[in-house]
Amino acid sequence: MSSLIAMGAGGAATVTTMYLYVGVRGKNKIKVQDDAVPFWAFGIGLLAANAGTAFQQLTGIGEQLGASLQGNAALGDWQTGATAAVLTIAVFGLKARPWKDALCGAIAPSLYASAGGFWAIPASVLSGLIHSFVS
Template sequence: MSSLIALGTGGAATAATFYLYVGVRGKNKIKVDPDHVPYWAFTIGMLSANAGTAFQQLSGIGTQLNASLQSNAALGDWGVGATATMLTIAVFGLKPRAWKDALCGAIAPSLFAAAGGIWVIPASLFGILTSFVS
């Protein structure tokens, strides 16, 4: 047996995305609490890092966001950790909104990994768990 669940990372990312979509709508048997959307999206972001090209665009969004903030001379010296901090505050400091939390949660793993230091801890711990589905 190559893994605990034989989904593969692409299949797991697709299944998690579909579960999140169905659950957020709340009109079906599956219900996702708006407070849990960032965690689902973070899971999707971690799975998509190892999935096929259709999912690898999520990390590109985080990279482009960080590059645009770093290239803005008005902000001065801007590090990837600052972008990760802003993203975390946007998710947990603002009122839960499914679209905002899903986008921020999905691009968070790539920013956390790029920031290094303490930001890598959630990504590396979750990376161990993704080995069970691939």
């Protein structure tokens, strides 16, 4: 056993996704409060970055979102950090909605990593910690 849990990134991403899905529905023994959804989804996004091809599309969404806003001439000088700030405000500033928070939380790690600077700190530190537990 090379880690504490020894699931691998792909297994951990699948288990976490299933836990979030079952918990959000609220009709089962597992309960995930709406306010906790972005944090669970952020963990899924971190695991997806190290998982197999089934999860690689998830990490690409954040990068594509940032690139599409940067390439929009109507917005002027737009950097990936602005996209990360808008995403963060959408998650924590708007009313908690599981579908919105799950999507935004899952794409946040790749977006934060591509933004770099201050934004990359939570993604890189937490990714290292989670990876050491599951792989």
